[in-house]
Amino acid sequence: MFAERVLSGMRPTGLLHLGHYHGVLKNWVKLQDEFPCLFFVADWHALTTHYETPEVIKENVWDMVVDWLAAGVDPEKATLFVQSKVPEHAELHLLLSMNTPLSWLERVPTYKDQQEKLSDKDLATYGFLGYPLLQSADILIYRATQVPVGEDQVPHIELTREIARRFNHFYSKEKLLDAKGAEIGRKPILLEPKALLTEASKMPGLDGMKMSKSYQNTLALRETPENISQKVRKMPTDPARVRRTDPGDPAKCPVWQLHEVYSDASTKQWVQEGCKSAGIGCIQCKEPVIQAVTDELAPMRERAAMYTENPTLVRKIISEGCERARAMANDTMQDVRKHMGLDYS
Ligand code: SF4
Secondary structure, eight states, X not given: OOOOOEEEEEOOSSOOXXXXXXXXXXXXXXHHHHSOXXXXXXXXXXXXXXXXXXXXXXXXXXXXXXXXXXXXXXXXXXXXXXXXGOTHHHHHHHHHHTTOOHHHHHTOHHHHHHHHHTTTSOOOXXXXXXXXXXXXXXXXXXXXXXXXXXXXXXXXXXHHHHHHHHHXXXXXXXXXXXXXXXXXXXXXXXXOOEEEEOOOOOOBOTTSSBOOGGXXXXXXXXXXXXXXXXXXXXXXXXXXXXXXXXXXXXXXXXXXXXXXXXXXXXXXXXXXXXXXXXXXXXXXXXXXXXXXXXXXXXXXXXXXXXHHTOHHHHHHHHHHHHHHHHHXXXXXXXXXXXXXXXXXX
């Protein structure tokens, strides 16, 4: 009954790096060719954890959009917008909050997890408890059919489905009948989305841990070739290779993990043999990685430069995207208001 639509958002809390590219953006670029897609800057979500430092969000909104465009997200194919510029998200969030049991939010696994992980922040707030509901509103307001998520976010989609079901149960009066005229349910007002499970990014950071801003082990999408080279050259290697003549083991080396992402079979064989026999030095071993990352990021840097030199174009892309998103959001909200008896005119 509703057309396929994919929705995904990202919080603007820092510079995007290769972890974002391999974990999210590459997937967006693929999805935009397969479905109508909506990609949004989740600035209200960022406020749930950064309410004391909103300047972080402001600094990162436009940089993040430029990074998306640089990575190949195409505004001709996908709708790009900023959450807070479509205030209907807040209206739906409020209306859904009227009938969402508190226990549903309290049992979302990330609620306790994140509070523990981000223990330097006071997250005993109403906004933080409600953020999965805001996420549900983000999804339901576009009647998105599919939401790309990692394993850890699946409970949020489940919650969204439950919220949609509960809403439809309370407010949908229109019966759905089968061919024989028997009632088979109610016509949905809000659509239950499906999780489009995406593989967790295996992108390792410069120290072998997962690439993440909090570990300070990232390569930014707009890193210069000089920085890429410098950062990779400084990467730790197998500690057994103290001297050039000491053999090592790639399994104990974070550089090997980057070879796993970037190198072909013959380069990998060269690393394995050369490392174990001390036939190659570590600097030599890092060269193909430096080259591969530089080559991957070169077109992104070029596109990013084009957009940073033309901020009006970026703002135009977002303002047109917001307009399109708002029209879709309004369609749903008219229906929601009508079914909740809020259409007094
Ligand atoms: S040769 Fe390569 S894989 Fe082996 S320790 Fe050095 S950098 Fe790591």
